[in-house]
Amino acid sequence: MDKAALRKSARDRRAAAHGVVDPAPALANLEKVLGETEGRISFYWPIRTEIDPRPLLKKLCAHREVCLPVTTGFKPLIFRAWSPGAAMVADSFGVEVPADETEVIPEVLVVPLLAFDERGHRLGYGAGHYDRTLDKLRPEGPVTAVGFAYEAQLADTLPIEPTDQPLDAIVTETGIRRFQVTS
């Protein structure tokens, strides 16, 4: 299957899970993984049928610094701090982001995705935002990238590009997969 077909299939499977699969176990698994990390966490503000990490964003912001990604074109993401009640605006890709433009840098990233495989590779929307972001952040210091998805988004095999940045872990409602990241 080519990437367009993989994206369509994964989008359909994600949509079928959304609103049907109870997200509570996925959130509990994500809380466990994030509890093993230190530093500022980037969450994401969900679009369409992405699994919603915001219950944990709202819970963890009491004792962790949290932020959200902002697109500025086909470039690495930048990040803005989030706190409850923060004013939000749409960014260049139509995703809600904090209006306060002060930039921060995360050590931990909760990464949205369309499909993932058993080796920790992900397929996103094709803009390369998280690949570019991890490529930039990883040489600057330890970064933990955690994919968050419905188990239905598992794909048999994904085409791997040289620029693909593997994930350190993938969390779904059925469990936690951890990977040895060598790059």
Ligand SMILES: Nc1nc2c(c(=O)[nH]1)N(C=O)[C@@H](CNc1ccc(C(=O)N[C@@H](CCC(=O)O)C(=O)O)cc1)CN2
């Ligand atoms: N919630 C969320 N925030 C995110 C991302 C994401 O995947 N999810 N991103 C991840 O990099 C960045 C934004 N990048 C984006 C790239 C493409 C599209 C988009 O709308 N793409 C296609 C297809 C989407 C679909 O049908 O599901 C479109 O234009 O219709 C949105 C955001 C940062 N913030």
Ligand SMILES: Nc1ncnc2c1ncn2[C@@H]1O[C@H](COP(=O)(O)OP(=O)(O)OP(=O)(O)O)[C@@H](O)[C@H]1O
């Ligand atoms: N570090 C990088 N520097 C420059 N271009 C990059 C880098 N990483 C990825 N790209 C480019 O971005 C695009 C990413 O395409 P790919 O299909 O891998 O995206 P994706 O991982 O599905 O999407 P996303 O990360 O936005 O969710 C490719 O054209 C790739 O060449």
